[in-house]
Amino acid sequence: MTRESIKAAIIEIINEIVPDEDLSDLDHQKPLRDQIDLDSMDFLDIVMELRKKYRIEVPEEDYDELSTMNSTIDYLLPKMESL
Amino acid sequence: MSSNWCALLKYDVIIIGAGLSGLAAGIRLAHFGKKTLIMERHYRVGGLNSFYRAGGYDLDVGLHAVTNFNSKGLKSAPLSRLMRRLRIKEDDLELCPQKESRITFPNVSLNFNNDIRFLTQQIEESFPDQRDGFIRLIDNIIRMSKDGFLQKADSGRKFLKRFITDPYLLEMIICPLMFYGNAREHDMDHDFVALMFFSLFIEGLSRPQKGIRAILDLLLKRYEDSGGELQTQSEVVKIKLKDGSVSGVITGSDELIECDAVLSSAGIDETYNICREVGNNKLITPGVMSFAESIYILDKKPLELSIDHSIIFYNRSTTFKYQKPLEPINVDSGVICMPGNFTYNEPQTKEEIRVTHIANPNYWIDADQGEYTNSKMLWHDRSLDAVSEIMPSFRENIVYRDMFTPKTIKRFTGHTSGVVYGAPDKIRDGMTSVNNLYIIGTDQGFVGIVGAMIGGVEVVNRQLLV
Numbered sequence: 001m002t003r004e005s006i007k008a009a010i011i012e013i014i015n016e017i018v019p020d021e022d023l024s025d026l027d028h029q030k031p032l033r034d035q036i037d038l039d040s041m042d043f044l045d046i047v048m049e050l051r052k053k054y055r056i057e058v059p060e061e062d063y064d065e066l067s068t069m070n071s072t073i074d075y076l077l078p079k080m081e082s083l
Numbered sequence: 084m085s086s087n088w089c090a091l092l093k094y095d096v097i098i099i100g101a102g103l104s105g106l107a108a109g110i111r112l113a114h115f116g117k118k119t120l121i122m123e124r125h126y127r128v129g130g131l132n133s134f135y136r137a138g139g140y141d142l143d144v145g146l147h148a149v150t151n152f153n154s155k156g157l158k159s160a161p162l163s164r165l166m167r168r169l170r171i172k173e174d175d176l177e178l179c180p181q182k183e184s185r186i187t188f189p190n191v192s193l194n195f196n197n198d199i200r201f202l203t204q205q206i207e208e209s210f211p212d213q214r215d216g217f218i219r220l221i222d223n224i225i226r227m228s229k230d231g232f233l234q235k236a237d238s239g240r241k242f243l244k245r246f247i248t249d250p251y252l253l254e255m256i257i258c259p260l261m262f263y264g265n266a267r268e269h270d271m272d273h274d275f276v277a278l279m280f281f282s283l284f285i286e287g288l289s290r291p292q293k294g295i296r297a298i299l300d301l302l303l304k305r306y307e308d309s310g311g312e313l314q315t316q317s318e319v320v321k322i323k324l325k326d327g328s329v330s331g332v333i334t335g336s337d338e339l340i341e342c343d344a345v346l347s348s349a350g351i352d353e354t355y356n357i358c359r360e361v362g363n364n365k366l367i368t369p370g371v372m373s374f375a376e377s378i379y380i381l382d383k384k385p386l387e388l389s390i391d392h393s394i395i396f397y398n399r400s401t402t403f404k405y406q407k408p409l410e411p412i413n414v415d416s417g418v419i420c421m422p423g424n425f426t427y428n429e430p431q432t433k434e435e436i437r438v439t440h441i442a443n444p445n446y447w448i449d450a451d452q453g454e455y456t457n458s459k460m461l462w463h464d465r466s467l468d469a470v471s472e473i474m475p476s477f478r479e480n481i482v483y484r485d486m487f488t489p490k491t492i493k494r495f496t497g498h499t500s501g502v503v504y505g506a507p508d509k510i511r512d513g514m515t516s517v518n519n520l521y522i523i524g525t526d527q528g529f530v531g532i533v534g535a536m537i538g539g540v541e542v543v544n545r546q547l548l549v
């Protein structure tokens with residue numbers, strides 16, 4: 001997958017979890033949780049959706065990597081490139 | 084289904100009971116790809132909150148009101164968070180808020196709605212010196228709600244006394260909290276007082292536009308769409324262990340279904356009873372609090388009879404006795420629900436009043452058929468006598484009536500002695516003495532419709548998903 005398609009995949013997951021949030025103008029540098037109303041359980045759901053949809057494991061110690069859209073894509077790229 | 088076929092199947096998780104806790108747990112598991120089977124003894128889902136047809140009417144089994152009304156539409160509200168976990172749109176629940184409810188004790192009544200400031204005003208009028216303490220109580224509980232009402236084994240009365248120094252007001256405030264969610268006699272746990280206060284008074288009450296059935300349909304559809312399987316009329320008679328872990332369950336028709344884990348909403352004691360090898364090595368004090376509920380269908384709207392409250396909690400003496408009564412039913416206190424007096428989007432089709440009292444489970448369960456039928460008639464009347472002391476009488480307008488007793492509750496839930504809120508000591512993490520057997524539902528902790536669902540989700544998250 002490319003950066004673009006990883007981004008689309010993440011947006012799709014967030015959209016499923018919080019369907020009535022507007023995700024069209026997210027700032028990719030800023031923490032997601034400052035822009036979208038996500039609690040820690042929502043966050044966990046994102047991780048679990050990644051596991052369910054793409055069989056990617058995100059260990060708890062790596063959760064910090066998923067703070068902004070860009071850092072998330074950076075983190076997931078090596079894991080998802082080959083998909 | 085042939086038994087050979089069954090033995091070939093293996094589930095990741097089997098859930099005992101398709102009540103609200105079982106359905107919510109099942110949705111989470113199925114959604115995240117666990118092969119899940121819910122086994123339900125009855126032919127219908129819902130458990131204590133199911134529905135039935137009698138006398139030509141569609142009647143709900145338990146529903147007075149749904150707690151935790153999210154009037155501001157906050158995403159951080161418990162109900163909103165729960166629905167996100169279940170991937171169900173909150174709006175699809177079609178919850179309609181209460182109008183105004185009332186707590187009535189001798190000489191004093193307090194009205195409340197889904198805005199806690201109104202109750203605060205009411206308290207200021209009847210108990211002027213209690214207002215400030217009450218406001219501090221509200222702040223304190225809102226703070227507690229942010230860390231999920233973490234377990235603190237302490238007396239709820241003691242907690243309330245820190246803020247409410249007038250004992251009469253304390254009784255009035257604790258009465259609805261106990262009726263809607265207390266497993267313990269006399270006192271209520273600190274956490275439960277806070278949780279119920281938040282759910283009832285701060286967030287508030289509502290009813291689904293189309294009754295409990297619409298919510299059950301929604302949950303079931305979500306569960307099945309996620310790939311979850313349900314077997315109704317299928318009782319788990321034994322939980323099978325192998326080397327100290329659950330390996331499967333045995334059904335009423337003697338079939339073995341294998342699985343890697345079991346979640347049981349049958350109650351802790353009831354679960355250990357069907358898992359005999361382990362013995363009952365967690366000592367459990369069973370609950371004793373049960374209720375009887377009369378359902379009346381009227382030929383007129385309660386409003387036309389000048390009955391305008393949504394729910395009335397009443398007590399006829401100055402102290403409120405929350406305990407198993409000596410008599411079959413204690414009509415000195417009760418909860419009267421007028422399902423029609425909620426602000427619906429579309430008018431309701433039947434006029435109904437529901438009256439709940441504390442009941443003695445042993446009496447009703449042990450009574451023979453003749454006595455049972457006669458006692459129901461007798462206690463219908465005594466209940467109506469008591470109720471007509473605190474509100475306009477509707478006796479002349481009753482066109483159909485039915486009564487639920489602890490015996491009915493036992494039949495619907497399988498809970499020994501028909502207890503409604505389970506054992507007083509809860510198992511919040513859901514863990515039992517068997518490593519892959521977990522408890523959800525009433526004995527896990529949260530009670531009520533919303534509580535049962537939250538509990539089911541929490542145990543699944545904590546024990547089976549991460």
Ligand SMILES: Cc1cc2nc3c(=O)[nH]c(=O)nc-3n(C[C@H](O)[C@H](O)[C@H](O)COP(=O)(O)OP(=O)(O)OC[C@H]3O[C@@H](n4cnc5c(N)ncnc54)[C@H](O)[C@@H]3O)c2cc1C
Nearest residue numbers: 100102103104124130131145147148319349524525531532
């Ligand atoms: C009269 C009354 C009024 C109520 N009103 C309200 C209200 O207005 N608002 C509110 O929020 N709450 C209310 N409640 C409480 C609420 O109904 C319960 O707290 C909630 O439904 C509990 O759900 P549960 O999933 O824990 O258990 P249950 O509903 O008890 O579900 C357990 C299920 O497991 C099944 N089962 C048990 N053993 C087995 C077995 N061995 N094999 C297969 N299946 C089995 C049972 O058949 C049952 O369907 C009321 C309760 C009563 C009695």
